[in-house]
Amino acid sequence: MADPRYIAGKKPHPRERRMIFRNVDRSGWDASIATYRKDGGYRELKKALKMKPAAVTDEVKASGLRGRGGAGFPTGVKWGFIPPDNNKPIYLICNADESEPGTFKDRYIIHQDPHQLLEGILISSYAVGAKVAYIYIREEFPEGAVILERAIEEARTAKLLGKKILGTDFECEIYIHRGAGAYICGEETGLIESLEGKRPYPRIKPPYFPAVLGLYMCPTIVNNVESLCHVKHVMAMGGKKYAQLGTPRNTGTRILCVSGDVQKPGYFEIEVGKLTMGELIEDLCGGMKKGRKLKAVIPGGSSAKVLRAGETYTIRDGDKEKTIGLPDIPMDFDSLAACGSMAGSGGVIVMDDSRDMTWVLNNINTFYAHESCGQCTPCREGSLWMKKITDRMLSGGGVPSDVETLVSVGNNIAGRTICAFGEACAWPTQSFVAKFPEEFKKHTSRRNIGKALNPETKTASAGLGD
Amino acid sequence: MEVPKELEKEADDFICHYPQEEKGSASLPLLHLLQREFGYISDDAISWVAEKLGTEPIKILELVTFYPGFRQKAPGKYHIRVCRTLSCAMAGCHQTMEKICELAGIDRSNVSHHDPIAISTDGKFSIEFAECLASCGTGPVCLVGDDFHEEVKPENTEQLLQQYK
Amino acid sequence: MVASKDSGENLVSVQVDDHWISVPRGTRMIEACKQAAAEVPHYCYHPKLTSPGNCRMCLVEMGMPPRPSPGEEPELDADGHAKINWMPRPVIACANTVVDGMGIRTQSLLAKECRQGVMEFLLINHPLDCPICDQAGECTLQEYSVEHGNGQSRFLESKVKKPKNVEIGPRIRLDDERCVLCSRCVRFSKEVVDDDVFGFVDRGSHSVLTVHPDRKLENNYSLNTVDICPVGALTSNDFRFKMRVWFMRETKSLCTGCARGCNTVVGSREGKIYRQSPRENNDVNSAWMCDTGRMEYHQLENPARLTEPMIKRGKKHRTVDWPEAICRAARDLTKFKGEQLAIIASGRMTNEELYLTRTLAESLQPGVVDIVKREGEGDDYLSHCDKNPNVNGARKVLKIRSPGSKLKSIRKRIVEDKIKALLVIGEDLIDCGFTEGELSSLQCLVSSHIIANPTAKMSHVVLPGAGYAEKRGSMINATGRLQRLNKAIDPPGQSREDWEILHELNRAVDGCDGVTELADVFTQMASTLSIFKGLSLSRIGDLGVDVMDTGETVPLLEREARRVSEGLIVG
Numbered sequence A: 001m002a003d004p005r006y007i008a009g010k011k012p013h014p015r016e017r018r019m020i021f022r023n024v025d026r027s028g029w030d031a032s033i034a035t036y037r038k039d040g041g042y043r044e045l046k047k048a049l050k051m052k053p054a055a056v057t058d059e060v061k062a063s064g065l066r067g068r069g070g071a072g073f074p075t076g077v078k079w080g081f082i083p084p085d086n087n088k089p090i091y092l093i094c095n096a097d098e099s100e101p102g103t104f105k106d107r108y109i110i111h112q113d114p115h116q117l118l119e120g121i122l123i124s125s126y127a128v129g130a131k132v133a134y135i136y137i138r139e140e141f142p143e144g145a146v147i148l149e150r151a152i153e154e155a156r157t158a159k160l161l162g163k164k165i166l167g168t169d170f171e172c173e174i175y176i177h178r179g180a181g182a183y184i185c186g187e188e189t190g191l192i193e194s195l196e197g198k199r200p201y202p203r204i205k206p207p208y209f210p211a212v213l214g215l216y217m218c219p220t221i222v223n224n225v226e227s228l229c230h231v232k233h234v235m236a237m238g239g240k241k242y243a244q245l246g247t248p249r250n251t252g253t254r255i256l257c258v259s260g261d262v263q264k265p266g267y268f269e270i271e272v273g274k275l276t277m278g279e280l281i282e283d284l285c286g287g288m289k290k291g292r293k294l295k296a297v298i299p300g301g302s303s304a305k306v307l308r309a310g311e312t313y314t315i316r317d318g319d320k321e322k323t324i325g326l327p328d329i330p331m332d333f334d335s336l337a338a339c340g341s342m343a344g345s346g347g348v349i350v351m352d353d354s355r356d357m358t359w360v361l362n363n364i365n366t367f368y369a370h371e372s373c374g375q376c377t378p379c380r381e382g383s384l385w386m387k388k389i390t391d392r393m394l395s396g397g398g399v400p401s402d403v404e405t406l407v408s409v410g411n412n413i414a415g416r417t418i419c420a421f422g423e424a425c426a427w428p429t430q431s432f433v434a435k436f437p438e439e440f441k442k443h444t445s446r447r448n449i450g451k452a453l454n455p456e457t458k459t460a461s462a463g464l465g466d
Numbered sequence B: 001m002e003v004p005k006e007l008e009k010e011a012d013d014f015i016c017h018y019p020q021e022e023k024g025s026a027s028l029p030l031l032h033l034l035q036r037e038f039g040y041i042s043d044d045a046i047s048w049v050a051e052k053l054g055t056e057p058i059k060i061l062e063l064v065t066f067y068p069g070f071r072q073k074a075p076g077k078y079h080i081r082v083c084r085t086l087s088c089a090m091a092g093c094h095q096t097m098e099k100i101c102e103l104a105g106i107d108r109s110n111v112s113h114h115d116p117i118a119i120s121t122d123g124k125f126s127i128e129f130a131e132c133l134a135s136c137g138t139g140p141v142c143l144v145g146d147d148f149h150e151e152v153k154p155e156n157t158e159q160l161l162q163q164y165k
Numbered sequence C: 001m002v003a004s005k006d007s008g009e010n011l012v013s014v015q016v017d018d019h020w021i022s023v024p025r026g027t028r029m030i031e032a033c034k035q036a037a038a039e040v041p042h043y044c045y046h047p048k049l050t051s052p053g054n055c056r057m058c059l060v061e062m063g064m065p066p067r068p069s070p071g072e073e074p075e076l077d078a079d080g081h082a083k084i085n086w087m088p089r090p091v092i093a094c095a096n097t098v099v100d101g102m103g104i105r106t107q108s109l110l111a112k113e114c115r116q117g118v119m120e121f122l123l124i125n126h127p128l129d130c131p132i133c134d135q136a137g138e139c140t141l142q143e144y145s146v147e148h149g150n151g152q153s154r155f156l157e158s159k160v161k162k163p164k165n166v167e168i169g170p171r172i173r174l175d176d177e178r179c180v181l182c183s184r185c186v187r188f189s190k191e192v193v194d195d196d197v198f199g200f201v202d203r204g205s206h207s208v209l210t211v212h213p214d215r216k217l218e219n220n221y222s223l224n225t226v227d228i229c230p231v232g233a234l235t236s237n238d239f240r241f242k243m244r245v246w247f248m249r250e251t252k253s254l255c256t257g258c259a260r261g262c263n264t265v266v267g268s269r270e271g272k273i274y275r276q277s278p279r280e281n282n283d284v285n286s287a288w289m290c291d292t293g294r295m296e297y298h299q300l301e302n303p304a305r306l307t308e309p310m311i312k313r314g315k316k317h318r319t320v321d322w323p324e325a326i327c328r329a330a331r332d333l334t335k336f337k338g339e340q341l342a343i344i345a346s347g348r349m350t351n352e353e354l355y356l357t358r359t360l361a362e363s364l365q366p367g368v369v370d371i372v373k374r375e376g377e378g379d380d381y382l383s384h385c386d387k388n389p390n391v392n393g394a395r396k397v398l399k400i401r402s403p404g405s406k407l408k409s410i411r412k413r414i415v416e417d418k419i420k421a422l423l424v425i426g427e428d429l430i431d432c433g434f435t436e437g438e439l440s441s442l443q444c445l446v447s448s449h450i451i452a453n454p455t456a457k458m459s460h461v462v463l464p465g466a467g468y469a470e471k472r473g474s475m476i477n478a479t480g481r482l483q484r485l486n487k488a489i490d491p492p493g494q495s496r497e498d499w500e501i502l503h504e505l506n507r508a509v510d511g512c513d514g515v516t517e518l519a520d521v522f523t524q525m526a527s528t529l530s531i532f533k534g535l536s537l538s539r540i541g542d543l544g545v546d547v548m549d550t551g552e553t554v555p556l557l558e559r560e561a562r563r564v565s566e567g568l569i570v571g
């Protein structure tokens, strides 16, 4: 099997602050439990088991840790939603579906540091009272699943799983559950349905908040791979100490994944908010490709609203407001939200001035049309409609009303669907068309009919049919 | 369809991962087992899983047709999935796809939403697009069977195919 | 709402389109709106089924009273209610419940835009089939698109192609291009009748409702899915293309297929029934009926229907007019007394018919009166193993203790030549074990039925009656509920409603019975029989009244009640 790029000894960038990715690409490192333990692995679990579960949750609350899966919801607060009078089994699910385009961080944790994840899962399971945890891993990580299985076997042999873990009364099993190629299985209630063996149709909330009515209608905590790993470090540092990393309300470190038109795409673990977009692109990624200029950035996975080079934003700076440009945006949850987009899953997609925005949007629309589960009307019908419009625009059949239609279809989806996929598929259209109107209009003028505007155009929408 | 004993045992092990009254949870694991064994999910495979889990065959068909990870027709000896999504597209995945098809003798002109897989005339390779494989920084990427390959630029495709005899 | 002691606590105030109303705590928003006469359009929501919230048609604007910080007083509006903070996002009215002080806007710009948007989405891939669609006229898609659509299509793309005219079971066809994927049919089959045959295949915009090729939709409740399908995707083979719904007359009635007495609506036009569908009655059949019962109306179309009274002369029957037939029947029957005469009535007769049989028996003084037992297979839903719809009526009105228990001895005594005359109402004796030899040995056989059955063929006097949808009357079902049968169409030819036949017979035998119309029979019955005390035919109402405690329950209703109490369905 070809290993995913494992560049042993590849040095992190000096601006990085590696915790989660400490062992990624580390020379002399491997995924075995022996290596992990030699490095102090499972010490935090031992520490946690000496505490009351509620005390562990309190540490996580104090750490200010926010979910790294997309929504940025405070992890400790989520754990606190389990009804106190609950007498049903509690489940923990590790969301390893990593399928938001532009995101590639969980992959490396799974492949290169699986025991870190297992330790995070065990600590979290202990805190929330789960005796069974599932790792829902996307099907396209076949090797990752094998590595995790092996790690679980090792952990079981080492009595870190099963009954009487580390000689305490804590018991826990971890099972791998493989998906089968569906982005919507990353949405937590879609994931739960999938895990129940049903079509992954997301559930309505209310009433189906996972922490109350989750897997098998039992309280269930769903957390992202990276979030669960952070729990281990919260244990190691203590919640308060951890909270000093990053910036207030945006604590800790997070992994940013950069792809697209930069010199050196890759993954970078940084303290949240301690780095700006410009620094990320220029310093960590070596800048734009030669002779090219920055045109646009999607800052948090393909569903995040696009940011256009040259735009200005007003954000809060303490008590004051200040106006900043795209390169000045601090890479944290709140700043990106204040700029009208989101930190999402940490997937930063950079586009230079060679890119046709209609083509880019069409590629994204194709993704969402393909991935809509089809359960609810606006998303089911609207996602394909938007794709068909951009298809037509690219193939020279655009009409002037297309621009308006695109936006209004997006408006008719966002905020009106069962799950957040609705926003995920509408935001790109809404933002791209609003921010690059001239590019879309270009495709609706007679002059361009039949003309491919970009070498990739002819194949942009090919491949997945309708 | 003859399901080997060991496979059935594996299936039973999977079923044990879920609460007794929630056997349906083992649907995906069982389908994965069968696809690994037979290369694709046949009608018999659907019935087998349904019976094994005490559910209606339609409930299994619902899954098989939902997830692109399950195929309802036999693929080539090596099945290739090329990432189609944005970062890989910017890195040239469509050109990669074209090149692979050219080298392997695959005609993709008839693929559709309902039948996304094209097979080479010699049956050695089959190919389809997949959505973001979560390695966007090293695109274009693809999976050949369970093997993952990065930076598969058109010029690297020949070397890629040569690994599969 | 019955005001109970703690009703104050269990009621909450909700503002719907600027008007405050009180509804019980836990009421779904959509039901609260309905109570405020602000009907919210919907597709997937059905009060008897779980709410997946998938159609998004019921989106409304919602607001909450502010949560003042401790010590702070909430700002009040002119009515003394806390001022509502309106949410920027719409919410679905079908699955959310009200809370005290909540505001709902069903007519705001946002709510209207949401509906318009959903309508447009549903229509872009919908075929323009209305002129040939059976659902036209009762299609919510058609109806809402007039009310909430935006008229013009700006969809320039090609529509998604899906399977059409798929046979998914012996009685039903599916047109997937019409399906709006609301999953009502899926949920009905799974949740109500435990037959999880439906499923969605493929995904996204290509999602298609279907059944597995080897596993059809053939349960005995399948046709209910056609009723609840909000569009014309599921069509009944029986009704398909036969009649445009707006031409039909609808009559509220009952199914007489078994002792359940499911409430129905009979659709007819110009003396022909085109369909029969369930009518909601939460004490009887919820909102459903079985396919067997639904198809029962076809017996009325039997080509062997009796249409004229007849008298047997030698081996042949000749048609006569009613006065002659009644006169002859009365003359022949009154020749026999006591032991020599028996009456066999039917558990399919209405109470009124049974009552008139009883008064007739009082005059004729037969040695024995019985009805025919009709046992069959019941199920765990509605279908009752007693296939007589009115055994309880026969018990109470005709004082039949043990239905069918005397038939054997009647046969024996016919053979022994002790019984010489027989009046048979609504039954075919050959079908219940009597032999032709036995019947031919009778000196007088008078029968009334709707079909020219073997008994009729042997009868000296044949009195053609009316089928269940051709007459009025009342029945008592298995759980002791008195319900009303109504007349949807006229009986064919000269045949008459059975109560009239019996009334005429009574008159011919006894001179006078003080009855001029059906309601009089009920009034007489009510003065004689305590269970009917204080009731009249009109007071029974459309939904019936409980008159007996039979100790029986309805399995389907019990499950439904459980689901209501778990909050899964509204009920």
Ligand SMILES: Cc1cc2nc3c(=O)[nH]c(=O)nc-3n(C[C@H](O)[C@H](O)[C@H](O)COP(=O)(O)O)c2cc1C
Pocket (backbone or CB within 6 Å): A066, A067, A068, A069, A070, A071, A072, A073, A075, A095, A096, A097, A098, A099, A100, A183, A184, A185, A186, A187, A188, A189, A222, A223, A224, A225, A227, A228, A419, A420, A421, A424
């Ligand atoms: C359409 C959609 C796709 C999602 N995909 C993922 C995913 O691939 N991985 C993930 O961890 N979270 C994903 N999420 C977010 C999850 O629903 C959920 O919020 C998250 O797993 C919670 O974990 P966290 O609190 O640790 O972030 C997705 C959400 C949506 C709406």
Ligand code: SF4
Pocket (backbone or CB within 6 Å): A184, A201, A202, A371, A372, A373, A374, A375, A376, A377, A379, A380, A417, A418, A419, A420, A421, A422
């Ligand atoms: S928003 Fe899209 S993905 Fe989410 S439930 Fe609706 S159709 Fe499915």
Ligand code: SF4
Pocket (backbone or CB within 6 Å): C178, C179, C180, C181, C182, C183, C184, C185, C186, C209, C225, C228, C229, C230, C231, C233, C234
């Ligand atoms: S067939 Fe009718 S009831 Fe069933 S999902 Fe489609 S529209 Fe709904």
Ligand code: SF4
Pocket (backbone or CB within 6 Å): C255, C256, C257, C258, C259, C260, C261, C262, C285, C289, C290, C291, C292, C293, C294, C382, C383, C384
């Ligand atoms: S259950 Fe009985 S009464 Fe109801 S429809 Fe069926 S046959 Fe008629």
Ligand code: FES
Pocket (backbone or CB within 6 Å): A101, A102, A103, B083, B084, B085, B086, B087, B088, B089, B131, B132, B133, B134, B135, B136, B137, B139, B141
């Ligand atoms: S876009 Fe190809 S791996 Fe993400």
Ligand code: FES
Pocket (backbone or CB within 6 Å): C041, C042, C043, C044, C045, C052, C053, C054, C055, C056, C057, C058, C059, C092, C093, C094, C095
């Ligand atoms: S009625 Fe369908 S979402 Fe409410």
